[in-house]
Structure formats: C-alpha cells, structure tokens
Amino acid sequence: MSSAAELLSETARRGELHHAIILHGAARENLRAVALSIAKALNCLEGTTGDDCTSCQRIERRIHPDVHFIELADDKKLISVDQIRGMVAEATLRPYEGRTQVFIIDPADAVSVGAYNATLKTLEEPSRDTTFILLTRSPDLLLPTIRSRSQSIHVGGDAPRDEELESFIRESLGRFAKQNDGSALLAIAAEVAQREDTSAAIALLAETLCAAAADGLENVSAERLLAAADGTMAALRWLVVNADARLLVEQALASLVE
Ligand SMILES: [Zn+2]
Known part of the structure; x- marks a missing residue:
C-alpha cells in the first residue's frame, strides 16, 4: 500500500x-x-x-x-x-x-x-x-x-502513457504541416474527445504540441505551436464547466492556422 x-x-x-x-x-x-x-x-x-x-x-x-x-x-x-x-x-x-x-x-x-x-x-x-x-x-x-x-x-504514480494517441497526434500534425490540411486538426480534436480520460488526452496533446515546438515542424512556427499548446491547456480548465471537449480542442488548434 x-x-x-x-x-x-x-x-x-x-x-x-x-x-x-x-x-x-x-x-x-x-x-x-x-x-x-x-x-x-x-x-x-x-x-x-x-x-x-x-x-x-x-x-x-x-x-x-x-x-x-x-x-x-x-x-x-x-x-x-x-x-x-x-x-x-x-x-x-x-x-x-x-x-x-x-x-x-x-x-x-x-x-x-x-x-x-x-x-x-x-x-x-x-x-x-x-x-x-x-x-x-x-x-x-x-x-x-x-x-x-x-x-x-x-496520490503518486504515473498514468500509463497513451502511445497510440501520441503517435496519432504526431502523424496528424505532420500531415497538417505538409499539406496545410485542416481536416488533420479536426481529426486530432475528434480523437482526443473520444478518449475515456478526456483530461489526460488533452494534457497529452498540449505536451505533444510543446515537443513539436522544440523539435521544429516544417511550415509551422514554434510560436504558433506554443500558442496552440497554451490554448489546449486553457481547454483543460474549461472542461470543469463541462464544455464540449471536441469543440474546445478544435478552437485551441485553430492557433496553428494562419
Ligand atoms: Zn476488515
């Protein structure tokens, strides 16, 4: 114990x-x-x-x-x-x-x-x-x-990492960056909102956006990635009033689009 x-x-x-x-x-x-x-x-x-x-x-x-x-x-x-x-x-x-x-x-x-x-x-x-x-x-x-x-x-301990979601986010961000394909961002929002533990999924998205800002993503500035990460963390707080997770994440990711 x-x-x-x-x-x-x-x-x-x-x-x-x-x-x-x-x-x-x-x-x-x-x-x-x-x-x-x-x-x-x-x-x-x-x-x-x-x-x-x-x-x-x-x-x-x-x-x-x-x-x-x-x-x-x-x-x-x-x-x-x-x-x-x-x-x-x-x-x-x-x-x-x-x-x-x-x-x-x-x-x-x-x-x-x-x-x-x-x-x-x-x-x-x-x-x-x-x-x-x-x-x-x-x-x-x-x-x-x-x-x-x-x-x-x-209570201490780490959550098991949702690696499947993490690689989906990375792939979709890559697709968005390469093809300027906004549907990739909508797909991320849909996938995140579907997770059983939505708040954990949103936190993972923010983390992945920060990592992408640090690693560099072609055609998308670090500034915009960090703005999207900030927006994502704000979305996490809005979940308290039980707003629609999918909509919140879509709005946060809109920072990536010029
Ligand atoms: Zn007993």
Whole structure:
C-alpha cells in the first residue's frame, strides 16, 4: 500500500477523517486503490486499517451495501444529475450494516456544474456517518466551492502513457504541416474527445504540441505551436464547466492556422 493510503486508512480507522476527501493524481488505478482502502478502514469488522474480514472482502469485490460507486455509464462523458440526486438521497440514510456510508465519485471532474450544485449542501452538512471520496486528475478540474469543502490529498504514480494517441497526434500534425490540411486538426480534436480520460488526452496533446515546438515542424512556427499548446491547456480548465471537449480542442488548434 502507498504511504498516502496507509496514512489515510489510519486516520479513517481513528474516525478522524474529513468527511469529503479529494484524491488527485495521474494514476487512476492508484486513486481507486486508495479510495477502496479508506472505505475498508471505515467499515472493517476487525477495526483495523483493512484486512481480510468479510466486510473488507465485499468492499474489494464492490458488493458492500454501504460503499457506493458513482461512475460514468458506458460511453457517457458526464455523470448524470440523476446519479448525483440518487447519491444525495442515499446519503441522508443511515449505513445499512457498516459504520460509514462511503460514496466514491470517479472521476469527480465528470460531474456537471448543475449536478454539483445538488451536492453542495450535502458536502457542507453531511450526516455524521457519511464520507465522500472524489477522484480526479487534478483538483483544478473541480469547482472552487467543492475544493473549499474538501481535503485534497495527492496520490503518486504515473498514468500509463497513451502511445497510440501520441503517435496519432504526431502523424496528424505532420500531415497538417505538409499539406496545410485542416481536416488533420479536426481529426486530432475528434480523437482526443473520444478518449475515456478526456483530461489526460488533452494534457497529452498540449505536451505533444510543446515537443513539436522544440523539435521544429516544417511550415509551422514554434510560436504558433506554443500558442496552440497554451490554448489546449486553457481547454483543460474549461472542461470543469463541462464544455464540449471536441469543440474546445478544435478552437485551441485553430492557433496553428494562419
Ligand atoms: Zn476488515
């Protein structure tokens, strides 16, 4: 277990954990593992930081009635308002059999602003035996009102690199540079927006644009590549309000066109 997980589990076991935790970092699997270890520590039958009791086992298998996962439905880019309303209603109830109801929102940056507004009161005045765990790549992707009500904890580890996307971006940039073909840029935007982890894909695009500026790309000045990289990073911040990722990336890449 990572040191962040150990520390949080110990705090949870003592009953001193903040009621709303933001776990952030690039490695989603690590965020999920830490969230599960917190849920175990909060509900372990042996009162430890998570062992092999039946409660911990069921949390691991995601069938514990008091540990809820609020996640993206298949091919959806947003966690729906209905999912959040369901969570808020559930959060008013007592735990079914454990000590604490745990709600793991993954990824928390996929919750729309409207849906967040439904959770604010709950996050501010939660019932005693409720803990919210919000997973995200970066706390900057969450609304300030959410951040101020939560404790943020960084979880280390790197995301596996999406090499397929990276080479697609490089090839498409090359095609755009050689043939002045704007459809290559639209193809990049479409591909990036399709990725399951859109924010990671946008960050990778910004990185690839910076690398192209450093390496040099014929017919496209470094200045324009860096302007597009800046625009791409701005697009990442706009994702907080859940604007259309594809449109945002298209606008950012427009800096490449004279
Ligand atoms: Zn246990």
